[in-house]
Amino acid sequence: xxxxxxxxxxxxxxxxxxxxxxxxxxxxxxxxxxxxxxxxxxxxxxxxxxxxxxxxxxxxxxxxxxxxxxxxxxxxxxxxxxxxxxxxxxxxxxxxxxxxxxxxxxxxxxxxxxxxxxxxxxxxxxxxxxxxxxxxxxxxxxxxxxxxxxxxxxxxxxxxxxxxxxxxxxxxxxxxxxxxxxxxxxxxxxxxxxxxxxxxxxxxxxxxxxxxxxxxxxxxxxxxxxxxxxxxxxxxxxxxxxxxxxxxxxxxxxxxxxxxxxxxxxxxxxxxxxxxxxxxxxxxxxxxxxxxxxxxxxxxxxxxxxxxxxxxxxxxxxxxxxxxxxxxxxxxxxxxxxxxxxxxxxxxxxxxxxxxxxxxxxxxxxxxxxxxxxxxxxxxxxxxxxxxxxxxxxxxxxxxxxxxxxxxxxxxxxxxxxxxxxxxxxxxxxxxxxxxxxxxxxxxxxxxxxxxxxxxxxxxxxxxxxxxxxxxxxxxxxxxxxxxxxxxxxxxxxxxxxxxxxxxxxx
Numbered sequence: 001x002x003x004x005x006x007x008x009x010x011x012x013x014x015x016x017x018x019x020x021x022x023x024x025x026x027x028x029x030x031x032x033x034x035x036x037x038x039x040x041x042x043x044x045x046x047x048x049x050x051x052x053x054x055x056x057x058x059x060x061x062x063x064x065x066x067x068x069x070x071x072x073x074x075x076x077x078x079x080x081x082x083x084x085x086x087x088x089x090x091x092x093x094x095x096x097x098x099x100x101x102x103x104x105x106x107x108x109x110x111x112x113x114x115x116x117x118x119x120x121x122x123x124x125x126x127x128x129x130x131x132x133x134x135x136x137x138x139x140x141x142x143x144x145x146x147x148x149x150x151x152x153x154x155x156x157x158x159x160x161x162x163x164x165x166x167x168x169x170x171x172x173x174x175x176x177x178x179x180x181x182x183x184x185x186x187x188x189x190x191x192x193x194x195x196x197x198x199x200x201x202x203x204x205x206x207x208x209x210x211x212x213x214x215x216x217x218x219x220x221x222x223x224x225x226x227x228x229x230x231x232x233x234x235x236x237x238x239x240x241x242x243x244x245x246x247x248x249x250x251x252x253x254x255x256x257x258x259x260x261x262x263x264x265x266x267x268x269x270x271x272x273x274x275x276x277x278x279x280x281x282x283x284x285x286x287x288x289x290x291x292x293x294x295x296x297x298x299x300x301x302x303x304x305x306x307x308x309x310x311x312x313x314x315x316x317x318x319x320x321x322x323x324x325x326x327x328x329x330x331x332x333x334x335x336x337x338x339x340x341x342x343x344x345x346x347x348x349x350x351x352x353x354x355x356x357x358x359x360x361x362x363x364x365x366x367x368x369x370x371x372x373x374x375x376x377x378x379x380x381x382x383x384x385x386x387x388x389x390x391x392x393x394x395x396x397x398x399x400x401x402x403x404x405x406x407x408x409x410x411x412x413x414x415x416x417x418x419x420x421x422x423x424x425x426x427x428x429x430x431x432x433x434x435x436x437x438x439x440x441x442x443x444x445x446x447x448x449x450x451x452x453x454x455x456x457x458x459x460x461x462x463x464x465x466x467x468x469x470x471x472x473x474x475x476x477x478x479x480x481x482x483x484x485x486x487x488x489x490x491x492x493x494x495x496x497x498x499x500x501x502x503x504x505x506x507x
Contacts (some may be wrong), residue, residue, distance in 0.1 A: 031063035031125060039124040040070055041115030045086055049118050050078050053125035061132035066098040068423035086112050104219045136171055160180055165336055208269050208352055209392060211248025213493045214480050218469060219427065222352060227382040231410065232397040232431035237465060238395045239356055240286065240489040241431055246271045246354050247287050250324040268353025270323040272344050274337060276360035280326040282288035286489050291315040295487040323348065335364040345388050355381065357395035375420035382424045398420060408437050412470045428471040432483060435461040465495060
């Protein structure tokens with residue numbers, strides 16, 4: 001292996017070798033020694049080439065271990081702003097046994113002599129990377145096959161599938177080049193396009209409408225690439241509000257040509273809903289209760305009149321084509337959640353993603369503390385929002401310290417493991433129903449004065465809820481008053497007295 005162009009083979013495809021008298025087939029790992037040589041030569045003759053390929057490959061992507069070592073040493077010197085040439089690398093590599101087999105330091109000079117033009121370096125780096133990924137896939141396939149063949153009680157097939165999915169996800173994420181810097185002109189153009197889209201909607205929304213007018217006014221809609229946290233204590237209606245918003249988005253879905261010329265949702269959108277707490281059937285029952293105006297407890301018990309059942313079936317038929325996709329797999333790892341979201345976007349489109357709820361998502365790997373686990377989950381959800389360019393709405397539990405205060409209205413510090421959630425979220429909202437707490441303050445029947453006061457306060461709070469916006473990167477914080485119909489688990493716009501016309505609707 002003395003000549004540069006004859007070292008190793010250039011075999012990008014898989015070759016099968018059948019052994020005599022045996023069914024065993026040996027697969028040759030795909031590689032391209034010549035591409036590795038010429039790319040290294042380009043780096044050694046022009047260190048600026050390294051910056052063009054460093055985001056694509058590392059030393060681990062080289063097939064030949066000697067080439068991997070040369071790249072590693074060159075990278076270390078360039079990182080220190082030192083020259084990496086055949087002469088400067090000689091001192092670090094002349095005793096390397098692998099290099100000695102190839103002719104010693106003279107091999108470095110041969111690499112430089114066979115260098116490609118610097119403009120082609122990116123293409124060669126991509127070839128080397130792609131072949132390395134193919135080798136990784138082959139190794140992963142062998143590993144999966146070996147584990148599947150080893151029938152062990154402690155290793156369930158489902159667990160092996162999950163493990164394989166996680167490894168494939170990591171392999172898919174590895175080597176992704178960052179988008180890097182972009183000019184301010186491009187950033188300004190994107191900002192103008194967003195503002196123009198909002199202006200076209202009569203100055204309304206830059207994002208997807210939640211279907212709740214007052215909430216949209218405060219948020220400007222649900223913005224792509226944002227992570228929104230919807231938090232609350234049990235029985236406040238977190239899931240109900242999330243279902244209402246998801247249903248409103250899916251119900252309003254209309255496909256067409258968007259302002260940027262691409263085809264997609266021009267109104268509403270396709271919605272993915274991870275229901276880690278409730279089954280898909282329970283979630284569908286809630287949505288059908290809202291759509292058919294039949295109390296959810298009647299639907300659960302099947303206690304409906306014939307007219308109500310017909311209304312229920314009619315509502316179900318109307319919603320058949322609604323682009324709302326539910327995944328009720330319990331204890332889903334964040335890596336699988338991301339992979340399934342990508343798959344849904346590719347197959348059916350995805351414009352908004354809901355996760356009910358954040359604390360039930362599992363980290364990809366076990367961490368030493370719950371805070372670190374939640375941090376990985378929130379960072380993963382934010383990464384999904386940015387990668388798929390969609391709003392991600394994640395529900396979250398609140399700590400019990402809310403119950404110990406006189407003022408039960410939640411605040412940012414009430415978020416469980418609040419540090420990472422508060423930091424990673426673009427918007428944090430709390431659902432609060434004063435009626436729930438006031439109902440538990442009912443005085444004794446014989447205390448007439450207290451009872452009268454309590455009934456008056458209950459009447460003022462009945463059927464009302466607040467969404468408290470505790471954090472918003474794009475706009476103001478504050479409260480949004482909503483109407484809540486408990487029997488239908490439905491949130492809607494609250495009509496204020498000054499907004500009513502003669503028919504009691506918005507004037």
